[in-house]
Amino acid sequence: MPKVKDLSLWERGEQELAWARANMPVLSAMRKSFEKEKPFSGMAIAVALHLEKKTGALLEALAAGGAEVYASSCNPLTTDDSVAACLAKRGMEVFAWSGQTTQEYYSCLQRVLDGEPDIIIDDGCDLITLLHGERKELLGKVRGACEETTTGVNRLRAMHAAGKLRIPVFAVNDACTKFLLDNQFGTAQSTVAAIAQATNKLIAGKTAVVAGYGWCGRGIASRLKALGANVIVVEIDGSLSTRESGLHRALSALYDGFRVMDMGSAAPLGDIFITATGGKHAIDKEHFQKMKDGAILCNAGHFNVEINEPALRKLSSKVSQVKENIACYNLKGGKRIYLLSEGRLVNLARPSGQGHPIEIMDGSFALQALCCKLLAVLKKGSLQAGVHSVPKEIDEEVARMLLASQGIFLRKPSKKQLDYAKSFEEGT
Numbered sequence: 001m002p003k004v005k006d007l008s009l010w011e012r013g014e015q016e017l018a019w020a021r022a023n024m025p026v027l028s029a030m031r032k033s034f035e036k037e038k039p040f041s042g043m044a045i046a047v048a049l050h051l052e053k054k055t056g057a058l059l060e061a062l063a064a065g066g067a068e069v070y071a072s073s074c075n076p077l078t079t080d081d082s083v084a085a086c087l088a089k090r091g092m093e094v095f096a097w098s099g100q101t102t103q104e105y106y107s108c109l110q111r112v113l114d115g116e117p118d119i120i121i122d123d124g125c126d127l128i129t130l131l132h133g134e135r136k137e138l139l140g141k142v143r144g145a146c147e148e149t150t151t152g153v154n155r156l157r158a159m160h161a162a163g164k165l166r167i168p169v170f171a172v173n174d175a176c177t178k179f180l181l182d183n184q185f186g187t188a189q190s191t192v193a194a195i196a197q198a199t200n201k202l203i204a205g206k207t208a209v210v211a212g213y214g215w216c217g218r219g220i221a222s223r224l225k226a227l228g229a230n231v232i233v234v235e236i237d238g239s240l241s242t243r244e245s246g247l248h249r250a251l252s253a254l255y256d257g258f259r260v261m262d263m264g265s266a267a268p269l270g271d272i273f274i275t276a277t278g279g280k281h282a283i284d285k286e287h288f289q290k291m292k293d294g295a296i297l298c299n300a301g302h303f304n305v306e307i308n309e310p311a312l313r314k315l316s317s318k319v320s321q322v323k324e325n326i327a328c329y330n331l332k333g334g335k336r337i338y339l340l341s342e343g344r345l346v347n348l349a350r351p352s353g354q355g356h357p358i359e360i361m362d363g364s365f366a367l368q369a370l371c372c373k374l375l376a377v378l379k380k381g382s383l384q385a386g387v388h389s390v391p392k393e394i395d396e397e398v399a400r401m402l403l404a405s406q407g408i409f410l411r412k413p414s415k416k417q418l419d420y421a422k423s424f425e426e427g428t
C-alpha cells in the first residue's frame with residue numbers, strides 16, 4: 001500500500017503534473033515512444049528522487065514503458081504532497097511525504113526496495129547504499145542503476161575504489177547535458193528564487209558569500225551578481241573529489257570578477273551565506289561567532305552537513321521557527337542568525353523551494369529515461385559493476401532534442417571538416 005500525506009490532494013497534483021508535462025517536450029517524446037516499445041515490461045524500477053512534479057513526469061514515462069514504479073523522495077523535506085497523492089492514485093507505489101523524520105525517510109527507502117527492483121534511480125546514493133547493506137539479498141536481481149547528483153557519484157566512486165560496488169551505475173550527473181545545465185543554471189535559479197521566496201528580502205546591495213565554486217556554486221554566484229549582490233566566493237586549498245582543485249576553482253572565480261577568500265575572512269562580511277560544496281562544515285563554529293547580527297544561512301549542497309547546525313545550536317540560548325523555512329538562532333551574546341530549511345537543500349525544501357526550472361529537468365530526466373532504457377535492453381550482466389559514463393550518443397541526443405525543442409537545429413560537420421579533425425588523430 002502506498003503511503004502519502006493526504007490522498008485527497010491528488011487534483012492539485014494532477015494540475016502540477018500537467019504543467020510539468022506541457023513544458024517537458026523531450027521527456028514527453030520519450031514517454032510516447034516508451035508507450036509503443038514497452039522497454040520496461042515486466043520490470044520494477046525503484047526510484048529515490050525529490051518527489052515533485054518534474055519527477056512525476058519521469059515516473060509517468062517509466063510507467064508508460066511498462067515499468068512497475070516504486071518511488072520515495074531522496075530527502076525528508078522535498079516531497080510535493082499533491083504530486084505524491086496523484087501518483088499514488090494512479091497506482092504507483094509511492095512512499096513519500098514532506099517533513100519526514102530521519103527514521104521515516106529510511107523506512108520509505110526500505111519500502112521502495114521491497115519492490116525487488118530490476119533498475120534503480122538514486123539521487124545522493126542512499127538507496128544504493130541501503131541495497132548494498134541491509135538489503136544485499138536483492139543485489140542479484142538488479143541490472144543496474146543511475147545516479148543523479150555529484151555527491152552520489154562521489155560516494156559511488158568511493159564504494160567502487162573500496163571494492164564494494166556490486167552493480168553497474170550510470171553517473172548521470174557527469175553527463176555534459178546534466179552538470180553543465182542542471183548543476184549550473186538549474187541550481188542557480190532555484191536557489192536564488194527559494195531564498196527570495198522564503199525571506200522576501202532584497203538581494204541587491206547585500207553581501208552574499210557563496211562557499212564552493214563548482215558547477216552549482218558558479219551558477220549561484222553569477223545569478224546573485226546579476227541581481228545586484230556583492231558576491232564573495234569561498235574555496236579551499238585542496239582537491240576533495242573534483243578534477244580541478246579548489247585552488248583552480250578559486251582562480252576561475254577571481255577571473256570571473258568575484259572577491260575570493262576563506263570562510264574565516266568572509267564570515268564577518270556576509271549578509272547571506274550559501275553553501276554548495278558537497279563537503280562537511282563549510283560553515284563552522286568559529287564562523288558563526290564572527291557573523292553579523294541577522295546573517296542568513298542556507299545550503300544548496302546535497303546533504304545537511306555543510307552548515308554545522310549542531311554547533312550553531314550549542315552557541316544559542318534559544319532556537320525558534322520564526323516562519324515556514326526560517327529558524328532563528330539567538331546566540332548567547334544577543335546576536336541572531338537565521339537558518340533556512342534546516343540547512344537542507346534550500347532550492348528543494350518545501351514550500352519555498354520548488355526545485356529546478358522545468359526545462360532543466362526535461363534534460364536531466366531525459367538522460368535518466370534513456371539510461372534506464374539502456375539498462376533494460378542490454379543483456380543482464382553485460383555491464384560490469386562500477387561507475388559508468390553516460391554514453392556520448394545519449395548525452396548528445398538529449399542535447400540535440402533540447403535544442404530542437406527551442407527551434408534550434410545545428411549543422412553537422414562537413415566531410416572536409418571531419419577529415420581535417422581526423423588528420424590530427426592520425427598524426428598527418
Ligand SMILES: NC(=O)c1ccc[n+]([C@@H]2O[C@H](COP(=O)([O-])OP(=O)(O)OC[C@H]3O[C@@H](n4cnc5c(N)ncnc54)[C@H](O)[C@@H]3O)[C@@H](O)[C@H]2O)c1
Nearest residue numbers: 149150151212214215216235246277278279282300301302
Ligand atoms: N541543490 C541542487 O539542486 C543541486 C543540484 C546539483 C548538485 N547538487 C549538490 O551540490 C553540491 C555541489 O555540487 P557541484 O556539482 O557544484 O560539485 P563540485 O564538486 O563541482 O564543486 C564543489 C566545490 O566545492 C569546493 N569545496 C569543497 N569543500 C569546500 C569548503 N569547505 N569550503 C569551500 N569550498 C569547498 C570544492 O573545491 C569544489 O570546487 C553536491 O553536494 C551536489 O550533489 C545540488
